[in-house]
Amino acid sequence: MPKHNEKLVIDRATKYYETGTGRVHALDNVSIAIRDHEFVSLVGPSGCGKTTLLWSMAGLHDLTSGEIRLDGTPIHGPHPDIGMVFQDANLLPWRNIQRNLAFPFEISGKSANEDRILQLMERVGLGGFGNKMPRELSGGMQQRASIVRALSFDPSVLLMDEPFGALDAFTRDEMNLLVEEIWMETRKMIVFITHSIPEAVFLSDKVHVLSARPGRLARTFTIPFPRPRPLEIMETREFFDVVNTIKADIQHQPKTSNQALAGAYP
């Protein structure tokens, strides 16, 4: 039985990829228990298995050993209670935003909850943009649409795979504030991957650091700042101290030749 409040449990997750040139050991024995309503980030050197782990949580691929359980039930495929936001908004270019948001319902044979979608669009600042084509929207606006798409099924878990990595710094700040607000309003569990330690610290209750490949859980940092967190918190001494402690921890992970640590952590 899951422990009190432990909603999503990663239990000894190990993953090997079989490739033409041999096996790639991506994850090794990672165990993390995430509570309901918690906001956690996964950080670590490039190639340490963050996306591999998130995709396993989403049921998009299986682990080699170990398992991931949601409310005590192992995940082996896409789950209606788990929504996902990718780095690329992945909107269909020939459909307007409204019809893009209806698409997941069409392919799952369900009728879209149009009121909910409209409310969510208003909430994220996309009110009135339903007739626009994706190419008419900025990268930030497209990501707002992909957040609406993920929330439209009202999942209790939201997985976000470096969703703002391609956005400029100003838009990224705006999106971080939006995510913080959505999290405070809905209290959905959010698991967030980022290469930006300040972003992870700003958003999270806990930051889990994975080691260089094969990814192992190296350390977990609990972030002490009360919410709501204004952007100005990022200019404080306390914030810098936490960010620098986490960066130092990552930089002291053993490196392998193909892992670019230098410059990977803004």
Ligand SMILES: Nc1ncnc2c1ncn2[C@@H]1O[C@H](COP(=O)(O)OP(=O)(O)OP(=O)(O)O)[C@@H](O)[C@H]1O
């Ligand atoms: N489908 C695949 N087939 C073979 N190897 C893969 C596959 N997907 C990922 N890998 C390898 O597994 C390791 C972990 O990749 P993953 O993308 O999970 O890491 P990551 O921490 O998300 O990386 P980054 O920070 O660069 O996005 C990498 O060495 C990667 O090359």
